[in-house]
Amino acid sequence: METSKIVVDAIEFQRALTAAIAVAGGDPLDLVQFRIVGDELVVAARSYNEAIAIEVTTNYLDVDYDRDTFFEITTGEARALNAMKMKKEDPDDELALGLLVHEIYISRTDESGLGLGLRTVKVRRHGNPYESVLGDVPHQLANAARLAPTSVPPKMDGAQWTLLGRVAKALDTRLTVWSTSEPDSATVRTHVAGDGVAMGVLCSDLSEEGLEAEAEASAAEQPQLSFNDDVSVEVSKVVAAKPPKGMA
Structure with a gap:
């Protein structure tokens, strides 16, 4: 089955995911949402009393807009996705990561340098791809x-x-x-x-x-x-x- 691909700034993504995990509520709101808004990726989360949305610089979008305009994962899966740390060896380095979005899973790849995507982390997508628990x-x-x-x-x-x-x-x-x-x-x-x-x-x-x-x-x-x-x-x-x- 075909996948959507999103390439974003790695440092911004790591920071956004850390902030979203902090805000996410308990069950059934213990989720992090990724949503395409215009030409940007927005990372979001909420509880019953708090909500957050963070924009991440997007370098590349090839998205199935019927299925993958938004996708959600549990906070546990979000922590696993964020565990693959990326640090600049040189201040001028530009670190990028890719999100390959499938109907039932999301893979994170290292798109820096030659963009070979050799380092990967795969997590399970939550719920029905066409229904959102958190809303917009x-x-x-x-x-x-x-x-x-x-x-x-x-x-x-x-x-x-x-x-x-x-x-x-x-x-x-x-x-x-x-x-x-x-x-x-x-x-x-x-x-x-x-x-x-x-x-x-x-x-x-x-x-x-x-x-x-x-x-x-x-x-x-x-x-x-x-x-x-x-x-x-x-x-x-x-x-x-x-x-x-x-x-x-």
Whole structure:
């Protein structure tokens, strides 16, 4: 069976995958998603309260757009995929890796130098190739970020602030945060942007019982993070960061 092939910058890919693994939630959201947006590969993940999408520079695309526009793997498989480390021997070296996408598996190859693809790692593709568990995370985040910023300050609990630090470290980037929630909202929606990365965080003042009830209600259907507002408001220019092009 034919495979799709995607070649990307290896260092950017490793950083993006590390950040996505940190954000991915527990079952059934313990997944990392790869999605073609425009001419770029976006690596994404989410839990019930956090979501992230990171753009990776793409050097080559030969994709079956019916089957492989997006594909998902478990976080365990993502760690295995990320275990093949690549380091520059010389500052001028350009490291590239390939993703060969099959209906039931994904192979990672070393495309640096002569591009012979001799070093490989194969992991299992999750679920039905034509159905997504996580949904369209990049566009959910883009739609939510179109809401106008408000005077409500960003709000996150300790674990979420720690997660934000892990993401910034993994991506080696600076992050800007702002809120689009209304005053006195029980749940504050915080948006995060950096160079090629978009993230959303929900922090609620609801009791633990209220949060559990909310999570159970979401799990009754296909889980959807509450960052997918269908809005047409222009993005206010509140940050100097460059979020992923295909997600803006």
